[in-house]
Amino acid sequence: MPWLKFMAATRSRSGFNMNEIANYIAVDTIEEAAETLAAGPVTVLAGGTDLMLQTEAGTRSYAATLMNIRRVAELRGVGLEDGSLTIGALTTVSDLLADPIIGAHCPILAETADQFASPQIRNMASIGGNICNASPAGDLLVPLIALGAEVALVSKADGALHSRRMPVEEFVIGPGASKLGDTEILTFVHIPSQDGAAGAFRKFGPRPALEIAIAAVAVTGRIEDGKFAHMRVAFGAVAPTPVRGRAVEAALEDKPATDETINAALAATDADISPIDDVRASAWYRRHLIRTLTQEILADVFRA
Template sequence: MSGIERYAAPRTLEEAAELLSAGGATVFAGGTDVMPQANAGRLRFQKTLLNIGRIAELRGIGESNGVVRIGALTTITELLESPLVRGRFRALWQSCDHFASDQIRNAATLGGNLCNASPAGDTLVPLLVLDAQVVLAGKPNGTLATRRLPLAGFLTGPGRTLRAAHELLTAVEIALPPAGFDSEYFKFGTRPALDIAAISIGLGAVREGRVLRDVRVAFGAVAPTPVRAPRVEAALEGRIADDAAIEAALEAAADEIHPISDIRASDWYRREMVRNMLQRMLCDVREG
């Protein structure tokens, strides 16, 4: 039987960090991951149920000095409705558009999606492409301390991250990409949303004439975490997206992904889809 002894809904980060330092807390914001996981027995409630959804300072999307800060409590719907996200982070916006359903987008938070660390997590792939950093805050020694980690390092396995038990993910920071940078997110599925990606691909680059610069590629659901694909990026960096470059990128992708077979897709099919869909995305880039 679950044994939650205490419920807390702090209003400040200080307060929340304090509670976390005491240990034994289950943290939730939207609840869309925690609730079904608890019902299915995949998550055991700790003694304290900590609702971080009331901490105002974890909300909002803002830009200063070329860095966009997205508060951890920003819902997927809020991301979809942000002109900044839509204008500058197209892949992220697309991933939100493909995210579950309206009801879940209204509740689910960006911080929650990151901490849930699903290999198929929708926002993770575009955030990798955007070189996002996560901001973690905690009060290990009585004072609030903050640290920043690149998202790629933060994710360590299915449902696992470098967030310490006493820490909260407070925000995601994205340096505004260079002028001309555009990004694209592809999620494999038969319907617009309400689906778990069998594979997903994020692609971003600056086009200088016909040449691609600052190429960034990430894949979802082909490894224990969503992953950047440095060899694919290298195969495309500084090149024209011609047949040879595309073929080199596809070969590199085949080496860089390690998909598994599960009820959603076989490893073979995942490989085929990464190949075919990356090819399609690169051909679209070539055709402008």
């Protein structure tokens, strides 16, 4: 790649240094990607919207091999089987916004995509990159946890491909940390059939666009015989990882869809979250936002 050699010999004014990269590989298949990872160490490049900023800022460095996976066609797109969705890791945020299967079977993901960054970033940002970046404020992680989504992780050893699956809720283990192994690639996101469940995502940031959430909430579930049923709740930017709202779920499940139940659920939010004070918001304000956004969803979507 001539451009890479040029950049490798160069240090930009911002300090962006590609001298660390000895090999650049653009793979075409999952198997090629897994083989390259097995020969490691490798840095995986998808859309680059997190990776490029982090390496430029010096908060992480490249491994000797930079592997671009964007040409792996089998990793992009949305499939539907018996109501369950399979989303390729390279599916972009713009794809989620426009995809008719997502619109019909999982509109909460399109709603989240609509609140994500700007059109330019959405065109590059992938769902796999958002999950692997493991940010406490990663927008897509919040509805994916509420939806009960799982990730598939693939590696190659002893001449064979190996795949394992785990819930998104367990995959992210700390700010920027996940259970992704050094030789694994995230291939697909699996979302179980929602069977007509309603759902909504709300996030709050100081600006209406291009803003990292200072609090985010996703809720899925339905009303059956006047009661909340199959409720799943997740919160973003209020703990070291996006978290499941188990106390809120318990306060709602099988209870009458009344203001009294909603108030009990809002009181339970404190038990699910552990926000911190930082430059973007105080812990008190984040707690207040979580209650407000949860109230908004429960009142607007489930009691309207």
